[in-house]
Amino acid sequence: MAAAPAPTVRPVILGGDIGAYATARTFHEAYGVRSVVLAGVSTWQVARSVAVDHRVVPSLSRPDRLVATLREVVAERPEVTHLLLASADWYVDALVAHRAELEAMPGRVVVPYAGAEALDRIGDKGSFTALCRELGLPVPETVVVRAPDGPAAAAGLRFPVVVKASSTTAYHAVSFPGQQKVDRATDPTALATVLARIAGAGFDGDLLVQEEIPGPDSEMAAVNLFFDADGTWRFAQYGRVLLEEHTPGALGNSVAQVTGVHRGVVDQARRLLEHVGWRGFANVDLKRDPRDGVHRFLEVNPRVGRSGYAVTASGYDISRMYVDGFVTQTGGSAQVAGAGTGDGVVGTNEHLFHVLPLPLVRRYVDDADAALVRRLVRSGRATNPLLYLAERDPRRWAAVAAAQLNQVRKFARYHPKQRPRAT
Template sequence: MDRITEEELAGRLTPIVLGGDILAYSYARCFHEAYGVITTVYSGVDVKVTSSSRFVDYHVEPAMSEGEDAIVALLRDLGARLSGEGRVALLLGSADWHVRIISRHKEELEQWFVVPYNDFALLDDITQKGRFYELCEELGMAYPKTWSFDCARGELPLDPRELPYPLVAKPSNSARYDLMDFPGKEKVYEVHDPADLTRIFGLLRDAGYDRELVVQDFVPGEDDAIRSLTTYSDASGRLVAVSGGRVVLQDHSPARIGNPVCILLERCDQLVEDARRFCERVGYRGFANFDAKYDERDGTYKFFEVNVRPGANTWYMALGGVNFARLIVEDYVLGRELPYEEAYRDTLYTLVPARVVRDFVSDDGLRERALGLIREGRAASPFDYAPDTIAHRFWAHLRSARQHEKFERYLGRRR
């Protein structure tokens, strides 16, 4: 694709996002703030908080629920049309499985789209949790002690009584697992004893999951021990932007457990330096999102995985001072050399109202710090975008208002 000038962006840039939830709206907000453009979203369902936005051209598209071939066919038709109109179409995915499809077909899709993702060989390699931990070992990055069991084998290859408990179990291939639907499915499984492990292994095997089940040492600590780190690397593999923070609260519903809903922006030197070495070692380009947890037993931050896309909460980078959509455009569309930036303003990213923080954050100091930022007007959600429609604000308010009831259902009242 020929380079274009910044002056041409407002008339030609067309961001295309697959999936309609938090990240899609965050993209749309950032693209509008930076370039004044509308983002086109394709989703299998109508996510009202996004579809009601005046900055989104929202399409409920059956092909998004019909599998990879249907999605690629949709993109072929869309790409040919946009190319014929002289548009600069930037293709983005909200979920892991969107990104895998885009990356797998990257060579073909680049005929029509700017595709800001790594080649599939690299993407597939580092998202296999076993391979990620091999790289952690090589680079001296701390990670939980881990065992992997192939669900395609039909039975556990060792006596589950030999393992230490408690443990945490999760599928190694999250993109494949996300597309499955079966009774008892959870994002992450708590394993308290050998019977639990046997049951969970059998549940996934019988549901047709034929990849590895990763079982890990449980790192003690509540939500506030979890850290999120977002990085951006340029074409040379140089880390050029970083942001992250301490999780104040995460979602505790079974289908969404582990998704942070409140994050205090905060720099952690160990995580930044470890992530820098990882990205440089593998030749990574673009956004990466790392999940880690502080282990009070040895004073280290243990890495769990790398997500090869911005995480759902990446708007915290914009809140911290760096518009994350701008990084992609500057790098992939305008071909500029990016200066090094850090996004760590003293702010609170939150998808929940103050009363959820008040009632469900157990650490006194952290709770008061978070509530103080809310009182001072230094807390925000990506959905808090004043120029947007009344309908968008209604759906955003409704979504936030339901959070307290959900936390009561799954946690009970903490204080």
């Protein structure tokens, strides 16, 4: 598809992961613009890309450094609208905390995120769980503890359990050997070990201890939603996960997902976010409990995640939603056929999003999902955001190829499926 006439918008994306690259690719495909991507270190995901002006900024996570850097970037082109985006929760928090200062810069600067109060209610996993209960939305059995409390604080829960920090931003601020995004404990002794390790690192924030919902990766799901600057719901789409990451630092990240339809879950997610007055994108993580078939709410990412490119790939363009909803404020964010419901669209297009080589996806899913993958690939409805044909630098393609091969090693080492079947 040819790029549309470029609006006077310049995306600035904080963070250098696959999600940052996928967002930059979306804007480049739709409008032919390059996004400025700021990161603390150089990363292969965004380096040498036709869609990215990659800038390494040491100590970018420091608020003063972040604001000063954004001021310099905006001053380069004060005649355009700068759309400030983030690929990690802590960067979202920083943008919202400094919204007034950022939006007062010369020219027009837009921070397309919800307010601090809504972020606190959704972003803090303890508050989120309480909010879901208040609204009658299903969640896993959960207790909130502090690491020094020990396993007795989780008495009454059935093992195995998972342990995760209530605040992703606060947990990101500490670093210690054995640190994982999510820990798992099969009994009270294992839970004691996990809590002791976290306490020993000096982390004194809230932790969630939740009963683990059984079932493989394919029971996971996500709903992507978009609300415009006025808080009007414009778009939502359900996606069923096929595979997740299992490396300790990235556990739970979706690496293969199929978009589809589940109206009941979409309606629940929309009701949750409307209740807090949401703005911009959100990615709601759920898991279907095979014991009763109920999707239980796990958390909300207050931004476009790496699997957010599934929305664009399936025909509902993320960049156009941002531009229509926050820059030109003309609404009409989806602009393609879907299940319309008054002011918004529910995405219905089926598409495979993946960041793994397709043979690896087929190897680690069950027979039914392997057949689904083959069908979508044959019909041209499968997209890996890293394989962008507009890229021309051979060094970038070499880095992408090396990363794809590295996935084979990672899955062989970390995926719980001991004997993957041959493709």
